[in-house]
Amino acid sequence: MSEQQDSPELYDPGTTTRERRFDHAEPPIGWDGQTLQEMLDESERLMEETGRYRGLDELKLKNRDRFTYERLYSRLRGALVSARETALHVSASPIVREIGELCFQIYTPEGDSIAVSTGIIVHVHTGSLAIKYMIEEDYEHDRGIQPGDVFCNNDNDLGNVHTTDVHTFVPIFYEGELVAWADGVTHEIDIGGMTPGHDQVASTNRHEDGLYATCEKIGEDDKLYQDWRDRGQRGTRTPMYWDLDEKCRLAGCHMIREAVHEMIDDVGVNRFKQFVYEAVEEGRRTMESRVQERLFPGTYRDASFFPIAWKDKAWQPGSKKDMMNHLPVEVTVDGDGGLELDMEGASPPGPHAFNCAEGSMEGGMWVALTQCLLHDGKVNDGSYFAVDTNYPEGSVTNPQDPELSYHTPWATIMPTYQAVWKSLSRGFFSRGFREEVVTGYSETTDAVQGGGKLLPELAEAIPDAVGDYYPVGPFELSCQGLGASAVRDGLDHGYAMWNPESDLGDVEEWEQTQWGLIQLARTVKPNTAGHGKYRGGSGWEGVYTVQGSEDVSLYNLCIPDVTFTTSGMSGGYPGATKYSVRAHDTDFAERTANGEPYPVGDDRPDEGTFEEHIEADELIRDHSGMFYPEEFENDDLLHYKMGGGPGFGDPLSRSVDQLKEDVEGDIFTPDIVESVYGVVGDYDTEAREFTVDEEATEARREEMIEERKEQSQSFEEFFDEERERVEERDWNEGVQWMYEGVFELSEDWAEEFRGFWNLDAAFTP
Amino acid sequence: MTDLEKHRVRQLIDGELSWDELRNEVLPDPKDPDRFAKTREVLQERVDWEDPILVPLNDHLYVVGTDGGRVIRAECGEDLCDADENWKRSCRIRVREDEDELEEVYPEYMHVAPDWAFELREWFCPGCYELVDVDAVPVGYPVVRPFEPDVDTFYEEWQGRPAPDRAEEAAD
Numbered sequence: 045m046s047e048q049q050d051s052p053e054l055y056d057p058g059t060t061t062r063e064r065r066f067d068h069a070e071p072p073i074g075w076d077g078q079t080l081q082e083m084l085d086e087s088e089r090l091m092e093e094t095g096r097y098r099g100l101d102e103l104k105l106k107n108r109d110r111f112t113y114e115r116l117y118s119r120l121r122g123a124l125v126s127a128r129e130t131a132l133h134v135s136a137s138p139i140v141r142e143i144g145e146l147c148f149q150i151y152t153p154e155g156d157s158i159a160v161s162t163g164i165i166v167h168v169h170t171g172s173l174a175i176k177y178m179i180e181e182d183y184e185h186d187r188g189i190q191p192g193d194v195f196c197n198n199d200n201d202l203g204n205v206h207t208t209d210v211h212t213f214v215p216i217f218y219e220g221e222l223v224a225w226a227d228g229v230t231h232e233i234d235i236g237g238m239t240p241g242h243d244q245v246a247s248t249n250r251h252e253d254g255l256y257a258t259c260e261k262i263g264e265d266d267k268l269y270q271d272w273r274d275r276g277q278r279g280t281r282t283p284m285y286w287d288l289d290e291k292c293r294l295a296g297c298h299m300i301r302e303a304v305h306e307m308i309d310d311v312g313v314n315r316f317k318q319f320v321y322e323a324v325e326e327g328r329r330t331m332e333s334r335v336q337e338r339l340f341p342g343t344y345r346d347a348s349f350f351p352i353a354w355k356d357k358a359w360q361p362g363s364k365k366d367m368m369n370h371l372p373v374e375v376t377v378d379g380d381g382g383l384e385l386d387m388e389g390a391s392p393p394g395p396h397a398f399n400c401a402e403g404s405m406e407g408g409m410w411v412a413l414t415q416c417l418l419h420d421g422k423v424n425d426g427s428y429f430a431v432d433t434n435y436p437e438g439s440v441t442n443p444q445d446p447e448l449s450y451h452t453p454w455a456t457i458m459p460t461y462q463a464v465w466k467s468l469s470r471g472f473f474s475r476g477f478r479e480e481v482v483t484g485y486s487e488t489t490d491a492v493q494g495g496g497k498l499l500p501e502l503a504e505a506i507p508d509a510v511g512d513y514y515p516v517g518p519f520e521l522s523c524q525g526l527g528a529s530a531v532r533d534g535l536d537h538g539y540a541m542w543n544p545e546s547d548l549g550d551v552e553e554w555e556q557t558q559w560g561l562i563q564l565a566r567t568v569k570p571n572t573a574g575h576g577k578y579r580g581g582s583g584w585e586g587v588y589t590v591q592g593s594e595d596v597s598l599y600n601l602c603i604p605d606v607t608f609t610t611s612g613m614s615g616g617y618p619g620a621t622k623y624s625v626r627a628h629d630t631d632f633a634e635r636t637a638n639g640e641p642y643p644v645g646d647d648r649p650d651e652g653t654f655e656e657h658i659e660a661d662e663l664i665r666d667h668s669g670m671f672y673p674e675e676f677e678n679d680d681l682l683h684y685k686m687g688g689g690p691g692f693g694d695p696l697s698r699s700v701d702q703l704k705e706d707v708e709g710d711i712f713t714p715d716i717v718e719s720v721y722g723v724v725g726d727y728d729t730e731a732r733e734f735t736v737d738e739e740a741t742e743a744r745r746e747e748m749i750e751e752r753k754e755q756s757q758s759f760e761e762f763f764d765e766e767r768e769r770v771e772e773r774d775w776n777e778g779v780q781w782m783y784e785g786v787f788e789l790s791e792d793w794a795e796e797f798r799g800f801w802n803l804d805a806a807f808t809p
Numbered sequence: 810m811t812d813l814e815k816h817r818v819r820q821l822i823d824g825e826l827s828w829d830e831l832r833n834e835v836l837p838d839p840k841d842p843d844r845f846a847k848t849r850e851v852l853q854e855r856v857d858w859e860d861p862i863l864v865p866l867n868d869h870l871y872v873v874g875t876d877g878g879r880v881i882r883a884e885c886g887e888d889l890c891d892a893d894e895n896w897k898r899s900c901r902i903r904v905r906e907d908e909d910e911l912e913e914v915y916p917e918y919m920h921v922a923p924d925w926a927f928e929l930r931e932w933f934c935p936g937c938y939e940l941v942d943v944d945a946v947p948v949g950y951p952v953v954r955p956f957e958p959d960v961d962t963f964y965e966e967w968q969g970r971p972a973p974d975r976a977e978e979a980a981d
Contacts, residue, residue, distance in 0.1 A: 607947070769949060
């Protein structure tokens with residue numbers, strides 16, 4: 045262990061941060077006398093020339109000493125998982141400690157991911173971009189990269205997903221050479237910014253996003269700089285969570301560093317170097333072979349949409365408009381097993397929080413691929429090298445503009461990868477792997493966010509040094525409905541696309557953080573699941589009230605909101621959209637004092653179930669679930685809901701027995717079962733028993749086929765009518781914004797549009 | 810490695826396998842390399858025509874080789890179009906956009922907001938009126954062809970043999 049001169053006795057209880065003295069490493073710090081820039085250049089040249097990582101045509105270590113090779117990978121992965129599982133206990137934020145919203149990665153000196161821990165694996169590639177930025181900006185000679193240094197990045201444009209994901213990087217040296225980088229990332233519950241919350245909706249540019257660190261050196265000799273720590277303490281609303289999350293990341297990175305040192309001590313540095321390159325190349329090869337094993341060569345097309353209904357809601361004048369993001373996807377599988385994703389035609393960025401950097405899109409790709417194509421492979425940047433992507437420069441998927449807000453790019457990532465997953469699923473289906481088909485998912489939204497202050501008498505009673513401010517950011521959003529497969533229904537209320545280990549956490553745990561927000565109810569929400577022969581997984585709903593607080597401000601991010609983002613497959617329908625109900629100035633206190641019922645859900649929004657048990661001076665029932673931060677007083681109520689996944693196949697093919705279970709399980713209500721599935725019956729709500737009238741059902745299903753004949757039109761009739769609407773621009777402001785923006789950004793897409801509708805070459809929306 | 814016998818493939822296609830069976834026998838990697846062949850056999854046995862299925866596209870549609878060239882054919886026997894055309898142009902279509910149309914499928918508040926120009930396009934098989942796809946798109950959105958399979962590359966380069974319709978041609 046060459047870099048450490050002094051023993052851990054220098055541990056400083058005053059800062060709880062270890063301080064050590066390290067040998068200075070004289071540049072060049074790369075392998076075999078190279079600079080990091082030279083290593084990166086050579087790596088890119090070899091990839092370009094050979095199509096293989098580092099030009100490796102043979103995995104020599106793997107082939108000659110497979111046991112050592114696999115043991116090294118297991119040790120490395122084990123070190124990352126161990127760092128995550130241990131370090132999360134340093135954190136106090138329930139997002140990190142309870143939900144596990146953190147991840148550790150290890151990179152080659154030139155910034156290519158070798159392995160990743162469990163957790164928010166969306167970051168497998170984001171740290172890579174930040175490291176490469178530091179290399180290309182010559183930190184090696186200018187800012188300095190030294191043993192014991194600590195760097196931080198959350199600048200989305202340079203390698204991150206969204207502003208509240210904060211990375212800590214630690215360079216790992218061995219005998220004066222940089223052998224690897226450790227990277228830990230946690231999802232902060234607050235990052236400053238114009239409003240509370242971890243996925244802000246009100247930000248419209250960088251200056252409203254909050255605290256940014258741009259590949260910044262934040263410490264040396266294993267100790268964080270005082271000015272950096274002060275900045276975090278003064279720059280966020282939740283300084284304690286910020287501080288402990290940072291220590292969590294740093295502790296994890298140091299654990300990884302120690303594990304790497306031990307590995308090198310055991311096998312030698314040359315073998316370690318050979319191993320890491322081979323591991324990345326193996327990841328690339330695994331990806332290519334998996335494509336040939338599972339998919340069908342050809343071209344797949346789909347598109348997702350994300351509406352932003354800000355016309356009557358945004359605060360900023362420039363954002364007061366309805367917008368819609370167009371997220372088209374073309375996936376090509378070529379004869380060599382190459383996979384290409386092209387998003388030509390994506391919308392331009394906008395004055396909203398949903399802009400998405402290229403690295404974030406790539407992160408989304410990894411989350412999707414590791415769940416549908418690479419469950420068991422070596423998940424690293426090898427698979428990144430095996431996929432060609434085009435996120436068009438200047439689009440919402442790759443704006444290349446640091447001035448924009450990137451607070452909530454998930455609103456771009458999640459709809460996009462529905463289209464990608466559906467495309468890959470068409471390949472699985474064609475190959476006979478029907479069990480691998482997934483029609484999509486409900487996007488992880490509609491968990492309330494914001495913050496408030498406890499009334500002084502309550503704040504004093506709480507035995508914690510948290511102060512009177514409490515953040516609101518529950519992770520109930522991580523339990524959505526998954527889409528159906530081609531052989532069974534989707535998973536009910538248990539899926540988050542960005543973390544395969546999704547977990548909503550315990551109510552009690554969250555109530556110890558967001559003290560003034562009390563959960564009144566959670567229940568399955570009927571009619572959220574997408575219809576189909578196999579239905580999507582169901583969503584659920586809940587009700588919050590505010591108690592013992594002041595200065596409370598809450599808001600909602602909501603997807604799908606005023607339109608669907610995606611559809612089902614093979615005749616399946618999308619899951620239902622979301623909406624919002626909130627009640628201000630209510631009689632909730634009297635009701636609870638008198639033992640009278642209060643709202644526990646909104647199972648029949650058409651009948652206003654929620655309002656049946658509450659009187660409110662102001663009751664908002666809005667088709668759009670998204671709203672900017674809004675003040676809440678004590679005894680105000682907020683209803684929220686989690687969505688259902690899309691369905692697969694013609695609903696008329698769904699078995700009557702399954703529909704009986706659906707009704708009795710509150711998945712669908714009897715009226716919907718009759719109008720969509722043609723199943724007629726009586727539901728005894730007390731006994732929870734649905735008795736199907738088989739004869740009436742058979743007749744109704746036959747009648748529905750007849751209705752399809754009568755109510756449908758030929759393609760030519762549809763084409764003529766729709767074309768006329770196109771010529772008249774017969775759509776709303778949001779759709780106009782979409783077509784206009786796409787036409788300006790992509791001549792290719794505009795030409796395709798004109799060609800499809802036989803429009804004049806001069807046509808513009 | 811998973812290795813499904815033909816009767817299990819049949820059960821898989823029919824959605825008859827339980828979650829435990831799927832998890833233990835079907836989902837694990839690596840997959841059975843002959844799944845495509847077995848699936849194709851099962852599907853071919855079920856249809857009323859002899860022309861070879863080349864690619865299953867979805868629950869109801871196939872790319873099929875015929876004497877007159879490759880076509881998109883429905884399970885019910887209806888030929889929709891040539892294989893290189895967008896089969897949606899041959900479908901019957903019902904568009905849901907108004908509130909009353911959407912509320913046959915979703916409760917109030919749980920579908921497209923009234924002032925948004927957004928459609929559910931339901932695509933029906935012209936032969937039997939099975940619902941073969943649903944698109945959720947804004948008004949005016951072009952009708953996208955979801956999948957253009959590269960049939961010969963698959964058979965010749967990935968399976969190492971000519972496509973069944975080409976094999977018949979070769980035998981002739």
